[in-house]
Amino acid sequence: MSSKAKEYKKVAYYPGCALEGTGHAYNRSTKELGKALGLELDEVKNWNCCGAMEVKNIDPKVQTYLSSRVMSIAANEMGHDVVMAPCNGCYHNLKKAEYDLKNDDASKQVVERISKKAGHQTYESGQVETIHALDWIKDGIGEEGLKERVKSSLKDLKIANYYGCMYTRPRHIFPEKDQGEGSDSTSEPHFMDDLLAAAGAENVDFPLKTACCGGAHTLSDSDTSTLLVSNILEAAESAGAEVIATECPTCHSGLEMHQVRAEKRFGRKTNVKIVYFTQLLGMALGLSAKKVGVHENISDSRALLKEKGIA
Amino acid sequence: MPIHEEHLIRPENLKTHENLVIDGIDVSGHWSTFIESRVLTNYNEQMEEEIAALPGGEFIHRCWQCGSCTNSCTVNAVNPEFNPRYWIYLIRTGMESELLRDKDIIWQCVSCNKCTYACPRDVAPEGVMKATAHWLELKGHTPKSPSTHFDEVFSEQVIQTGKIEEGRIIRSFFARTKQELMQDWLVEMVKRLVSKLPVTMLMRMGLANVLRPRTKNWGAARDAITEYVDEQNAAHRKALKLDDLVEMAKSEVKPGQAPAE
Structure with missing residues (x-):
């Protein structure tokens, strides 16, 4: 068992804005998965938005402040030393804030100034460790732990694992990655592959794991996003995938939206289904499709999952 | 060549x-x-310094022109005219007129960070693209891009309430960019979604639209962020000498002539 297993038994949970909107199915499946695995989530009290991909273009230091406030509440008001963020955007921004507060005095000064005026304790770098939902399961339970608990194997389900941009780039804000065995790789991430394989799935060789879906411009430059998404969907299909597993609400809704848009506007139709990895793991543990919110996805995978005997 | x-x-x-x-x-x-023979005389010697003064542009001076950014670029793969390495070269050599030929596509950087990942000199080219797009808008070379409108709609909501609500963002963005909300593909997407959802869930989604999600006791944070952002905007205007440009434009208006609205 991983040395982190004990530490991840109870963590601060930062769902973020998307998980209260388009990513609702990710939120509910993450919580259900935690319950099924005996991992406790303690939601960060009165959290705020991390700034996503947008606030940094107005001012990057404001984005650093927004993330620091979330970490400050988790550490100083709730006494946590681990914050788990299932959204790649939130995860990335908290990691980036951690890096900047450790290495850039100007960022530190701005965060101090705004925190003081806002009336809360300033976050100090090192107070919490930010982890992704993938780290949470991988290190909190592990593949062996998952295998023991599988009730409805994902066997025969061919999956392309899609990680997107923010989980691995840029490298310097993820000092724990690329550290050999037990750590994830920034060029070829594999934590999601490992977990789904432990649940019985057949992972296909998918070259566009960390390609970009154009999420930042999903509405402001829709044609570019549709083109990028179509490339991802078609590559997954030609790799033989029936399902694309996702671990980010922005990637997930981007793939779903532009799958429809590509069909409507450009006649590029694909049939590959898009499912959150937490939904797949939840079903493998015996939770119903409804419980993990499969019906909330736009991409309708219910018939496929039924046919495979998973849902 | x-x-x-x-x-x-x-x-x-x-x-x-x-x-x-x-x-x-x-x-x-x-x-x-x-x-035709060509002699370049219109170098803009301030361009690099001005772009470096905007957020994201700070490290442009480190560039060695290795081309890793363009080589790894997501947008370059779908549009070969999108060339970060070349634009950094033009900015550093002051070739403004050449840069302006591409002014309408620079904003299209999708922030995938492949360039920043690949860059051996920590230039953070993604930031340079954002700073350059911002510079083009501040100098009046381009109107605000759809991406800037989106950033503004989004950030205003975060600064005001601490959180965002996606439906409101989408509606504000379409209104500000004067686009039809009833896009055929959005309608199709909503149809596919709604057909599967129970009524209680649809009610919950409707409710989130009326009761805006917000962070409690956010007022002091909002004021502190607003004060800081205003200071930064003033500093950017100063670095780009925008107020001097406005003064110059005023003094060029002849007496008795109404300034153009």
């Missing part, structure tokens, strides 16, 4: 004369096509 010399052979620089005799030699017709 370096890309910036390409324009020597752009169509507008090729001259063919129907009847031209120089020093007694007939140089008429296609076989005597000239390429």
Whole structure:
């Protein structure tokens, strides 16, 4: 068992804005998965938005402040030393804030100034460790732990694992990655592959794991996003995938939206289904499709999952 | 040939004369096509410094022109005209007129960070693209891009309430960019979604629209962020000498003539 297993038994949970909107199915499946695995989530009290991909273009230091406030509440008001963020955007921004507060005095000064005026304790770098939902399961339970608990194997389900941009780039804000065995790789991430394989799935060789879906411009430059998404969907299909597993609400809704848009506007139709990895793991543990919110996805995978005997 | 010399052979620089005799030699017709000679005199020596003064542009001076950014670029793969390495070169050498030829596509950087991942000199080219797009808008070379409108709609909501609500963002963005909300593909997407959802869930989604999600006791944070952002905007205007430009424009308005609205 991983040395982190004990530490991840109870963590601060930062769902973020998307998980209260388009990513609702990710939120509910993450919580259900935690319950099924005996991992406790303690939601960060009165959290705020991390700034996503947008606030940094107005001012990057404001984005650093927004993330620091979330970490400050988790550490100083709730006494946590681990914050788990299932959204790649939130995860990335908290990691980036951690890096900047450790290495850039100007960022530190701005965060101090705004925190003081806002009336809360300033976050100090090192107070919490930010982890992704993938780290949470991988290190909190592990593949062996998952295998023991599988009730409805994902066997025969061919999956392309899609990680997107923010989980691995840029490298310097993820000092724990690329550290050999037990750590994830920034060029070829594999934590999601490992977990789904432990649940019985057949992972296909998918070259566009960390390609970009154009999420930042999903509405402001829709044609570019549709083109990028179509490339991802078609590559997954030609790799033989029936399902694309996702671990980010922005990637997930981007793939779903532009799958429809590509069909409507450009006649590029694909049939590959898009499912959150937490939904797949939840079903493998015996939770119903409804419980993990499969019906909330736009991409309708219910018939496929039924046919495979998973849902 | 370096890309910036390409324009020597752009169509507008090729001259063919129907009847031209120089020093007694007939140089008429296609076989005597000239390429116009070029002398660059309009360097903008402040451009690099100004872009470096905007958020994201700070490290442009580190660039070695290795091309890793363009090589790894997501947008370059779908549009070869999108060339971060080349733009950094133009900015650093002050070739503003050449940069302006691409002014309408620079904002299209999708922030995938592949360039920043690949860059051996920590230039953070993604930030440089954002700073450059911002510079083009502040200097009046381009109108606000759809991406800037989106950033503003989004950030205003975060600064005001601490959180965002996606439905509101989408509606505000379409309104601000004067687009139809009922896009065929959005309607299709909502149809596919709604057909599967129970009524209770649809009610919950409707409710989130009315009761805006917000962070409690956010007022002091909002004021502190707003104060800081205003200071930064003033500093950017100063670095780009925008107020001097406004003064110059005013002084050029002749007495008795109404300034153009």
